[in-house]
Amino acid sequence: MNEHLATRGVEADAVPVSAPRGLVLLWVLVPLAVLAAAIWWLISANPLARFDNGAPPVENLTVERTVLDQSGLRLLVRAGGSEPMTIAQVQVDAGYWEFTQTPAGSIARGDTAWVSIPFPWVLGEAHLVNFVTNTGATFEHAIPVAVATPVATSGNLVSQAILGAFVGILPVAVGLMFYPALRGAGPSLMDFLLAMTIGLLGFLVVDTLEDAFEFAGEASAIFQGQAMVVLAAAASFLLLTAISRRQGRPSGLALATYIAFGIGLHNLGEGLAIGAAFAAGAAGLGTFLVIGFTLHNITEGIGIAAPILKVRPPLWTFAGLALLAGGPAVVGMWIGSLAYAPQWSALALAIGAGAILQVIVEVGALLMRERGGGSATLWSPPVLAGVFVGVGFMYATAMLVKI
Amino acid sequence: MRRWLPFDIGRRGFLGAGLLAAGGAALSARSASGETSHPAGHGLAMTVDGNAPPVLAHRAAHGAMITVGDVDNARNGFDPTAILTDWDTGTLSTLPDGRRLRTFEVTAEDKEIEIAPGVFFPAWTYNGRVPGPSLRAMEGERLRIVFRNDASHPHSMHFHGIHSGRMDGVAGSPGLIGPGEEFTYEFDAKPFGCHLYHCHALPLARHMHKGMYGLFVIDPDPARHPSLADVARSRLHGTLENAQWQELAMVMNAFDTTFDGENEFYACNTIAHVYAKTPIRIVKNRPVRIYLVNVTEFDPINSFHLHANFFDYYDQGTTLTPTLKTVDLIMQCQAQRGILEFTFAEHEPGLYMFHAHQAEFTELGWMGMFDVVEVES
Numbered sequence: 105m106n107e108h109l110a111t112r113g114v115e116a117d118a119v120p121v122s123a124p125r126g127l128v129l130l131w132v133l134v135p136l137a138v139l140a141a142a143i144w145w146l147i148s149a150n151p152l153a154r155f156d157n158g159a160p161p162v163e164n165l166t167v168e169r170t171v172l173d174q175s176g177l178r179l180l181v182r183a184g185g186s187e188p189m190t191i192a193q194v195q196v197d198a199g200y201w202e203f204t205q206t207p208a209g210s211i212a213r214g215d216t217a218w219v220s221i222p223f224p225w226v227l228g229e230a231h232l233v234n235f236v237t238n239t240g241a242t243f244e245h246a247i248p249v250a251v252a253t254p255v256a257t258s259g260n261l262v263s264q265a266i267l268g269a270f271v272g273i274l275p276v277a278v279g280l281m282f283y284p285a286l287r288g289a290g291p292s293l294m295d296f297l298l299a300m301t302i303g304l305l306g307f308l309v310v311d312t313l314e315d316a317f318e319f320a321g322e323a324s325a326i327f328q329g330q331a332m333v334v335l336a337a338a339a340s341f342l343l344l345t346a347i348s349r350r351q352g353r354p355s356g357l358a359l360a361t362y363i364a365f366g367i368g369l370h371n372l373g374e375g376l377a378i379g380a381a382f383a384a385g386a387a388g389l390g391t392f393l394v395i396g397f398t399l400h401n402i403t404e405g406i407g408i409a410a411p412i413l414k415v416r417p418p419l420w421t422f423a424g425l426a427l428l429a430g431g432p433a434v435v436g437m438w439i440g441s442l443a444y445a446p447q448w449s450a451l452a453l454a455i456g457a458g459a460i461l462q463v464i465v466e467v468g469a470l471l472m473r474e475r476g477g478g479s480a481t482l483w484s485p486p487v488l489a490g491v492f493v494g495v496g497f498m499y500a501t502a503m504l505v506k507i
Numbered sequence: 508m509r510r511w512l513p514f515d516i517g518r519r520g521f522l523g524a525g526l527l528a529a530g531g532a533a534l535s536a537r538s539a540s541g542e543t544s545h546p547a548g549h550g551l552a553m554t555v556d557g558n559a560p561p562v563l564a565h566r567a568a569h570g571a572m573i574t575v576g577d578v579d580n581a582r583n584g585f586d587p588t589a590i591l592t593d594w595d596t597g598t599l600s601t602l603p604d605g606r607r608l609r610t611f612e613v614t615a616e617d618k619e620i621e622i623a624p625g626v627f628f629p630a631w632t633y634n635g636r637v638p639g640p641s642l643r644a645m646e647g648e649r650l651r652i653v654f655r656n657d658a659s660h661p662h663s664m665h666f667h668g669i670h671s672g673r674m675d676g677v678a679g680s681p682g683l684i685g686p687g688e689e690f691t692y693e694f695d696a697k698p699f700g701c702h703l704y705h706c707h708a709l710p711l712a713r714h715m716h717k718g719m720y721g722l723f724v725i726d727p728d729p730a731r732h733p734s735l736a737d738v739a740r741s742r743l744h745g746t747l748e749n750a751q752w753q754e755l756a757m758v759m760n761a762f763d764t765t766f767d768g769e770n771e772f773y774a775c776n777t778i779a780h781v782y783a784k785t786p787i788r789i790v791k792n793r794p795v796r797i798y799l800v801n802v803t804e805f806d807p808i809n810s811f812h813l814h815a816n817f818f819d820y821y822d823q824g825t826t827l828t829p830t831l832k833t834v835d836l837i838m839q840c841q842a843q844r845g846i847l848e849f850t851f852a853e854h855e856p857g858l859y860m861f862h863a864h865q866a867e868f869t870e871l872g873w874m875g876m877f878d879v880v881e882v883e884s
Contacts, residue, residue: 192625199870240764
């Protein structure tokens with residue numbers, strides 16, 4: 105029956121394909137030609153002229169990077185107006201300053217330009233930059249705490265890498281070190297541990313999305329940050345699910361790797377936030393906070409270890425998993441401290457959220473499969489307890505690091 | 508996002524609490540050099556593009572802290588340097604009873620003007636300029652001001668002076684006219700002094716800050732002030748004694764380009780920083796007299812401070828003896844005005860600064876320079 109249908113389908117499809125190619129091409133070109141003609145008429149005849157009520161064009165300006173150095177302030181601005189816009193004057197702290205713009209002239213919609221101001225900024229104090237356009241509109245950009253923007257010297261990179269290792273790699277490694285102790289786990293403990301992994305990943309997906317939306321809100325409107333986050337998360341979820349299921353449902357080491365990958369993207373976001381805090385002058389990052397982060401992330405290691413308790417992977421895979429999950433914290437810190445553009449951070453975090461969502465689904469599927477109890481497994485006491493402990497632990501330790 | 512800033516922006520006292528022990532400390536050592544490398548304050552002599560262009564006079568005084576570029580006076584249709592001295596004395600005729608009649612013609616029109624280099628403001632103007640024409644008459648003359656409204660909103664001319672209520676230009680009086688209409692204000696020029704006129708249509712704040720104001724100076728008639736006739740003659744436009752003085756019309760104004768109730772640009776005679784970039788030439792041995800009025804909207808007061816010198820001040824200009832002697836700073840609320848008299852006769856030639864002594868106004872454009880020279884050239 106199926107075979108028959110398939111055959112008929114092929115035959116039915118074959119008819120238009122064998123039709124003259126020129127005709128098909130024509131029917132692709134005709135709608136495009138209509139579109140081109142409509143645009144040409146819109147531009148040449150200007151039928152929208154009567155809508156021109158004399159109102160000034162809509163202007164939008166977003167600062168994407170802020171660099172403070174010996175020569176003053178440098179800001180990367182992105183224009184998002186309905187027409188090319190011109191920065192006429194620049195105030196810093198309610199005073200006009202000479203500035204140079206590269207490239208000079210008006211900035212087309214979606215384009216960027218660097219604005220340099222020889223402003224003698226004061227270490228540790230707040231400054232307010234205000235761009236005045238040729239229509240008199242103003243766009244403010246706050247520098248909450250002025251500190252020199254870190255430059256990528258080997259000394260800086262190393263010290264940031266050490267910090268990144270503390271908040272990213274170390275806790276994951278510590279969590280993975282529970283592996284020998286957990287190997288003898290019975291079915292109930294296994295269920296509990298896998299469920300705890302789901303709980304902690306559930307916390308992380310919420311946390312990551314929250315960060316992604318916040319970055320998206322800072323980005324220029326043309327990136328449509330909120331939609332971008334949702335779509336990128338969905339796309340990454342679907343892509344990773346499709347890839348992981350090419351050879352059946354992932355379990356064991358493969359599942360552990362996907363968990364590590366998702367957690368790694370989340371830790372990239374954490375690194376970005378810490379790096380950005382440096383760039384924004386938050387030198388008051390205390391030892392207490394770092395310890396809090398380390399505790400917070402230890403469960404991530406246990407979560408990665410849970411699917412591989414019943415297999416015996418070689419030792420080097422543990423190092424690989426720890427690096428995959430924790431290493432991105434280091435990379436995030438480097439990128440974040442160099443004053444990045446918010447839309448890229450939002451995109452990275454959205455991909456991370458999708459990846460975490462994928463492993464939640466896969467770990468849940470694994471739970472149902474292992475016990476053969478279907479969805480009823482999910483409501484068993486060990487599983488429910490695991491989920492609550494996972495979420496609860498993450499929430500409680502997050503209190504150490506939320507300010 | 509995690510709140511890594513361990514304080515609110517508004518609570519900066521927490522800054523410098525526990526530095527990170529593990530990694531970040533190296534960073535703060537680097538950034539600590541950020542502040543000290545800059546020369547301080549006014550004297551900042553930094554070239555923006557690094558090409559070391561010839562140092563302009565105003566750059567020596569302000570460094571990089573100034574608006575960029577110049578305003579196109581030709582496109583604006585008025586030149587702020589010319590505005591200092593281009594008094595509108597109207598046309599003079601004689602009434603049947605022998606009195607002098609002075610007639611002015613003023614037209615209200617909408618006009619986009621460049622108020623700072625590259626920044627355009629949709630102004631409402633008298634005679635296409637901001638401030639409007641500096642009207643000048645003599646005490647006791649009959650004045651006729653033919654006012655035509657070619658603008659898009661109702662407007663009026665409300666004169667600070669002594670006249671009937673019908674001639675007051677407020678809402679409900681015939682002097683407030685709609686677009687396309689015309690009205691002639693008529694009254695006697697009194698009292699002598701340094702006055703102003705402005706639009707009194709509602710809402711007043713909008714009509715003021717859009718640019719509808721100007722100086723209205725009534726010179727004293729020497730015949731009416733026999734005991735101080737010399738002083739009165741020196742004030743009377745067109746006399747030999749008056750020609751000795753270097754008289755300047757200055758209107759302190761500001762522009763709220765975002766219409767949020769706060770000014771983005773402050774200036775003397777509209778164009779931010781214009782007299783800093785084009786200093787006002789003053790011949791050293793001739794005395795200076797400034798007719799100064801404040802029309803700044805949204806800020807309670809404005810002020811005038813003269814550097815390296817002191818002046819006598821005539822509040823509202825209605826007296827022939829100073830109301831304040833030997834001061835270097837006066838302040839004016841909106842519509843307050845007065846006459847400043849001073850001399851650079853004993854000074855060495857050079858640039859002498861003047862500005863509002865609200866540093867904020869100064870740095871947003873209200874500052875300028877006198878270029879004191881030895882002889883007229």
